[in-house]
Amino acid sequence: MEPMTATVRWLLGRRALSLGLCGGAAGLDREIDCALTSELPAPHEWLSGGELLLTTGLRLPDTAEGRHRYVRALDRTGIAGLGFAVGMGFDEVPADLIAAAEEVGLPLFAVPLQVPFSAIARTVLDRLAEQRYDQFVRASRTQPTMTRAIVNGGTAGVVRALGDAIGQTVLLYDDGGHLITARPSHPPADVIATADAILGRERGSSSGVSITADSAVTVQRISVGRSTFGHLVVVGVTPPSDLERVLVGHATSLLTLEHAKPxxxxxxxxxxxxxxxxxxxxxxxxxxxxxxxxxxxxxxxxxxxxxxxxxxxxxxxxxxxxxxxxxxxxxxxxxxxxxxxxxxxxxxxxxxxxxxxxxxxxxxxxxxxxxxxxxxxxxxxxxxxxxxxxxxxxxxxxxxxxxxxxxxxxxxxxxxIGGVRSGLQGAYAPRLGPLLDAEHADLLTTLRAYLQANGQWEAASRAVGIHRHTLRQRVDRIERLLGIDLADARTRAELLLILLAN
The missing domain is CATH 3.30.70 (Alpha-Beta Plaits)
Incomplete structure (x- = not known):
């Protein structure tokens, strides 16, 4: 289920408000985080982005150039849209205001005289409340899934569950900055490079969000007290939403518990x-x-x-x-x-x-x-x-x-090679049968050491821990029991391969 959002497109779809788009259709999917009214000549100085600004145009600049500057400043601030009341100071939305909004892609819509600004603000507030409740429900459903993931899949399971829940790249690093696991399993090289660079700068902090030209990177430290175990890194196109921050925090807690379990x-x-x-x-x-x-x-x-x-x-x-x-x-x-x-x-x-x-x-x-x-x-x-x-x-x-x-x-x-190894294993009992009973266990150990030492008496005797004269006596017994001559290099090579394969 797609998360519900309060966008300008959604607001214009509320038929009861009778709002009409005038320009800036390219920005209809901008998200609204609040609605407010301002008649200031430079309202952008008091805004931070995401606002739906409502105005009657009471102190709107008189010139076309001034109105273009007015719209461009609002757009640079990052507001969601501009609602302009008609039927009071203006019978219609000024054409130069529409042209400026169209130029920068800032949604500009007309508010009929009979529609109070408070009705628009209340509609937005209700939608935001529904959105928060929807996020709460989604978090309450996802968190148990992530908890089960740590039981069944360990740290990799949590990373997979978090990546699936938020639809972003999730990377888990150890304290040395080495990538442990990721979702997807093989992220693009440029994504890993971006995460590595941000992590190198942010490793000392407990958490933070860094914005690059094409991504937002969230770094969350996994630690208990002064002991740091690693870092959880989330790479997405936009900064994490409230829901995503909750889920990242939950994943971090699970990973901490997993690594520092009693x-x-x-x-x-x-x-x-x-x-x-x-x-x-x-x-x-x-x-x-x-x-x-x-x-x-x-x-x-x-x-x-x-x-x-x-x-x-x-x-x-x-x-x-x-x-x-x-x-x-x-x-x-x-x-x-x-x-x-x-x-x-x-x-x-x-x-x-x-x-x-x-x-x-x-x-x-x-x-x-x-x-x-x-x-x-x-x-x-x-x-x-x-x-x-x-x-x-x-x-x-x-x-x-x-x-x-x-x-x-x-x-x-x-x-x-499986076939070669199987053949050598099949030759084990036929070739070494007389040495395989418990009585001759020391002879089998001696044979292995002698062959691995390439027939060198001193090296073989040290490996077995016996005197070289004792070693010679054992090698003589092995030759008699197996009916072979260990002075022959081919015989030694065959027996060594058989021993190594078993």
């Missing part, structure tokens, strides 16, 4: 999200689950699984905390799961290794007590296909040396 609520939400990720990684995604998992998707609607493998369970717990904090700082929905030494999470489908660079310094802590971890990124998929991305992340992590996060898709690895 610790207990955040912990419960994290637990539920971890269970959802666990189910999705195993291949179970119901429609209800998909709606919640969509909160982790990027603007392309896709997600990727990132998997980290730590040396110890304690390191994994700390790694999960760092990963959670990193996602929260970026206004991301947190789907993080810990399983022993493994930590997995959902990131946007268009995220790469660079998005997780903020964690590298912690992962690469030097020294004997440093954190040992390797990681992998799975392919970008729809939330219903998270299991496939989880499998890809595990393969990528298997190829990574300590301290590195591997993205097989960007590295164009053959392991990223």
């Amino acid at each position: 610790r207990q609520v955040a912990a419960e939400q994290a637990r539920v999200h971890a269970e959802l990720l666990d189910l999705a990684a195993s291949g179970t995604v119901t429609p209800a689950m998909a709606r919640l998992l969509d909160r982790a998707a990027g603007r392309d609607g896709r997600v990727r699984v990132v998997l980290y493998v730590f040396a110890t369970d304690d390191d994994a717990e700390q790694g999960a905390e760092h990963l959670t904090a990193h996602l929260e700082e970026q206004w991301r929905a947190v789907f993080v799961r810990t399983d022993g030494r493994e930590v997995s999470a959902l990131v946007h489908g268009d995220d790469g290794v660079g998005f997780l660079d903020g964690l590298r310094g912690w992962f690469r802590t030097p020294g004997p007590d440093g954190v040992r971890v390797r990681g992998g990124l799975g392919p970008a998929v729809a939330v219903t296909e998270i299991a496939a991305s989880a499998r890809g992340a595990r393969v990528a992590a298997g190829t990574a040396p300590d301290g590195e996060l591997v993205d097989l898709d960007t590295e164009r690895s053959v392991l990223a």
Whole structure:
């Protein structure tokens, strides 16, 4: 439903008033915010724009040039229209006044003698009251929709709901000025450039509206006390209306609550999200689950699984905390799961290794007590296909040396090709069967380290944590059990690919 407005066109349509347009039809859609009477020779000095000015012409300039200046000054002020009473000082609206109004596009209409100015003012006031009530009703209907959006869609859901409600571009930035989400999903580059420029100037203020040559940009800070989490930016053709300001304020409140939710609520939400990720990684995604998992998707609607493998369970717990904090700082929905030494999470489908660079310094802590971890990124998929991305992340992590996060898709690895990976996985049991029982678990670990070290005894023994003589004894046992010669480079390459794919 279109919002009701008080325009000059609407006012002239009130048949009971018998108002007749004389000139300035180009401005009939100007909005009226009040109606008043003035007989001042220069009324523009006391106006601020949006007024419907009513006059009898008692002190109208005598010359044509003076009347042109009179109309031009009113137009520059931004009034909605000019009503001229006929039958008192003038029997008809002066022709030079009509010509001036037509020239600048200022609506000029005749008011019959029998129609009092108060009737026009009352009609406008009634319309404005209806408009305010209509805005109140629309706000009362839209606010619950936005509240439900934060529950079902997180921050991106609120941004979508606000953009749909006000019909303008809505952008959410983190405190560093990075775009988190938007409605529409991919705003034009010039709109983003305008928002970025305004945000750069207005970041220190709590809120404000900036007018450019072709847009109005509203910036609303999202903060609690002295802590700022980000900024909500609305870009439209005109400044926000009262209704739009109410809805922007409501969205800001919801985003603040979402980002600064009580610790207990955040912990419960994290637990539920971890269970959802666990189910999705195993291949179970119901429609209800998909709606919640969509909160982790990027603007392309896709997600990727990132998997980290730590040396110890304690390191994994700390790694999960760092990963959670990193996602929260970026206004991301947190789907993080810990399983022993493994930590997995959902990131946007268009995220790469660079998005997780903020964690590298912690992962690469030097020294004997440093954190040992390797990681992998799975392919970008729809939330219903998270299991496939989880499998890809595990393969990528298997190829990574300590301290590195591997993205097989960007590295164009053959392991990223589904058919190749399936074939290698099918060869796992036939080629490595004798090492797959629990009795020989240490031999499987030794084989992987030896192959990844390219047959270098010193590097392999350090990776496993055993003496090189012990390593030689284990390699001999592996060769006897599998009936192979690990001195052969092709054999080593085949076995390494099989291990990496599983």
